[in-house]
Amino acid sequence: MSDRTPDRVALLALPALVYMVIVFAIPVMVLIGRSFFGPSGLSVTPYIDFLSDGFNWRVIFNTLRTAALTTLVCLVIGYPTALALSWSKGFVQAIMLVAIILPLSVGVIVKAFAWQIVLRRDGIVASLLMATGVWDEPKLLLFTETGLVLGAANIFLPFMILPIYSVLKLIDPSLQHAAATLGAPPVYRFFRLSLPLAASGIISGCSIVFSLATSMYVIPSLLIGDRYQTLPTLTARAFLLMRNERLGSTTATILLFLTIAIVMLTAWLVRRREVQT
Amino acid sequence: MQNSVLEVAGAEKAFGSTTVLSGVDLAVENGEFISLLGPSGCGKTTLLRIVAGLLSADRGTVKLSGADITGLPTHMRGVGVVFQNYALFPHLTVAQNVAFGLKAQQISAGDIRATVAKYLDLVQLTSMADRPIRGLSGGQQQRVAVARALAVSPKLLLLDEPFSALDRKLRELMQIELKRILREVGITTVLVTHDQEEALVMSDRIAVMNKGAIEQFAAPGLIYQKPASRFVLDFVGHSTRIAGTTAKTTDGLLAIETAFGTLHAQSGYIPGSPVTVAIRPERISMSMAQETPPSVNVLSARLTDIIFQGSKYHLLFENQGDSHLLVEAGRIPEGMAVGANVHLHWSLEDTLVFPGAQE
C-alpha cells in the first residue's frame, strides 16, 4: 500500500529513462566508440591523422580562442550588469529582467541574422564609430573575428548575467556595510568580499558561456563564414558538404570531450571552493 | 466491546530496522474524544496514518464500527483527517476546499452548496467563503481544515497536532472552540498531541504513548493521579520524587526507607527493592515544625526557595543538602520564610511508588 508506493513510484521514471537510453545515450556512446574504430579494429589512427594536420590544430585553436574571447567579453560586461541587477529594484529591475529574458528566449538564428545587419559596412556599429570619430572611414566588421566575438558575446550574455545574479542576490547586503564599518575601502571590499562571494556564480557563468561558445555553429557560419573554421563548423561541413563522416565523427568526439572536460572542470572548481569555504 | 467506533489490535510497524509501533491496542467508544499523548517521535502520527489507511501496518488489524478495514484504501474508509499543517488546497477558495470531498461523491450541486454553507456556518467562516487560502490566518486555516474534514460526514475524525502552528493565546481559544464544534457534530475523535495540557483539557480519555506502545489509557484525572508508569508520571505534570528501599509490610502498609526517614505506601513490594516514591507537588501539605501533622507520611525539611508563578507558588525544600523537594501551593502559610524548618505531609492515597531508583 501507500508506504510501499515510493518503491513502485520509481517505475514512473522508466519511460523517460528508456527513451533517453535508447535514443540518446546509446547513439552518443556508439559515436564515441566508432571514432576509435579504424578499418582494422580498435585504433586511434583517426585522431593521429587528424592531429598530425596543422590545419586541424588551427581549427581547435580557433575554437578555443573565440570561446575564450567571448567568455571574457561576457564576463567584463556581465559582472557589472549582474551587480546593477542585484542593486536595482522595482521598475528598473523589471526592465532589465525583460531585456535579459526576451533575447534569451528568441532563437539564435534570428539574433545572428540581426548581427549580420548590425555589423555591415553601413551598419549601426560602423556608423556609431564613425560618428564618435573612432573610425575615419567605414570598415566591414562582418566576417572579422571582432564581429564574431561581439555577436557571440551579445547572444550569450544572459547566460553570464543570470548565474552571477543568482549568487549576488543571496549575498547579505549588511556584509558590505559591516566591511565598511571595519574601515575597508571600496576597492579592497570589491576584491576581498564581493568577488570571492560571487565566485561560484562567475565560475558557472564562464563555464556555460565557454561551452556554448565552443559548440556554436550558426553564429560563426553567419558572422564569419567558411574562411574561419571551428570544430562545430568543420563537423557540420564534414557531414553536410564533404560527406566525410570519419572526419566528422572525429571532430564531433573531440568537441564532445571538450564540453565534458569543461563541465567536469567546473564541477571540480566549485567543489574545491566549497571545501575551502 | 460492541460500542467501539475504532478498534486497533496488535498494530506493529517498522521502518527498515527501526520499530516505530510495537503492538498497539486501542478502542475508542462512540462519540468519545480521546487523545494520543506522547513525546515527539513516539509513533503517534504513524498510528494515525495507519488508522487513516495512509500507511499499512506490518501486523495487526483496524476495525471501524465493527467492520475490519485493515486492507481498505483510504478513500473508502470514511475517516476524516485534519493534518498537522492543515494541507489546504492552495489553488482553491475556502468554500471550494470544503466542497472538495463532496465533489468526489455523487452529490447534486445544490446539496453540495447547502452542505458547504452548513459547515462554514459551523466554523463561523461564512463571510470568508470565497477567499483564497493564502491570506488566511492560522486559526482560520484550522477551521477550514476542520470544516473540510467534517463535510464528508466521516465516522471518525483524526486530528494530528492541530494546534501546533498556533501561538499560545490563540491555541487556548481554539481548543475551546474546536471542542464546541465537535460536540455539536457529536463525532468520535482522536487527537494526537505532545502537549499534556491540551490533552488534559480536551479529552474524555488519554492514551499516553511511549516508544511505540501505549503505557496507559484512562480518563485525564486518573492519568494524573494514578499514573501507571514512571514514564506517565514524568510526562504528565510535575512530581516530587524521593529514592528509597522497601522494608517489610505491616497491616497492609509498605514501609520505605528514605533519606528523609521512613515513608509509607499501599502497594506490595518484596523487601529490599529499590523504589521511587513520587507525590504530586500540590498534594503535599505544609505545617510549621512545632505542630505534629496527622498524615502517615511526614518529613521535615528546610525551605530554600520560593518561586512566584502568577497563580501559584513553587516552594523548594532541602534535607541534608542533597534532595530538592518541590511543593506547589496557592499561598504561602503564615510565618513561613526561606530558612524555616517545615513539616511536609501527604496522604497514603497520594503516595505513588514505582520500581527502580531515581535517575
Added chain:
Amino acid sequence: MTATERIWTFVTCLVATLVVVFLATPLVVTILTSFGSSSLFTLPPPSWSVRWYQRLTSVRGLGSTLLVSVEIAALSTFSSIVIGGLASIALVRGRFPGRTAIGTFLTSPLMLPGLVIGIALLQAFRFAGLRDVWTSLLLAHMIVTLPYAVRTIYSSLLLFDFTLVEAARTLGCSPMQAYIRVLIPALAPAFITSGIFAFLASMDNYAVSIFFTDAWTKTLPIMMLNLAEEQPDPTIAAISSLLIGLVLIFLIICDRAIGLRRIVDQH
C-alpha cells in the same frame, strides 16, 4: 543620500541602460529592418512598408515548413511533459539509489553540443533503417525538449506538499483522482512554463534538425538558414519579427503563470 550612494545609483543606471540597449539591439534591428522598404538593410530605412510581410505569402514552402516546425515542437513538447513529468514524480517521491544521477542524465542534453547529438542520432537512425524525416525530427526533438520538462517540473515538485494528495484521499478520492484533482492544478504553472520553453527550444533548434531535413521536409530555422545563405533580404527579418512577437506573447503567459522572477530562477 551620501555622495558614494549617489555615484553608485548613477553607475547602476548607466550600466543598466547600456546593457539593455546592447541586449535589445538585435531584436530592435530585426523589427526595424522588417518594416523598411529597402532591400539593402539600410538603417534607418528610407521609408516604412509592410512589403516584406506581404512577400511571406509567396515564399515557397514557408507554410508547410512552419507546419512541420509547429507539429514537431508541439508533439515533442507534449510527450516530454508527460514522460518528463512522470520521471520527475519518481525522482522526487521515489526511494531508490541513483536518483541524482538519473536526474543529471535526463537533463544532460542541455549541456552537450547539439551538433554532436544530431550526428549521433543521424548515425543511429540510419543504422535502425529510419528514413522518414518527420519521425526522425520528432524523435530527435524529444531529446531537446525533455530536459526542459524535467528541469522545471522537478523543481516545482520539490516545492509541492504531498500531504495535499493524502488529504484528497481522506476526502474520498482514489489515488488516481487525488493526483488529477490536486497535483495537476498545483503544477499547472510548471507545465505551462516548461511547455513554453521546451516549445521554443524545439522551434529554434537547428543543430539537431540540420542532419534530418531534406529538400521537402524542413523546419523553420533550417529554412531561415538557407534563406540567409542564398538570398539575404528583409524577408528573414519579417519571419524573425513574427517569431519575436510569438516569444513576447509566450513570455507574458509565463509571467502570468509564475512571475518574471521565477522565470529568471528557472534558467
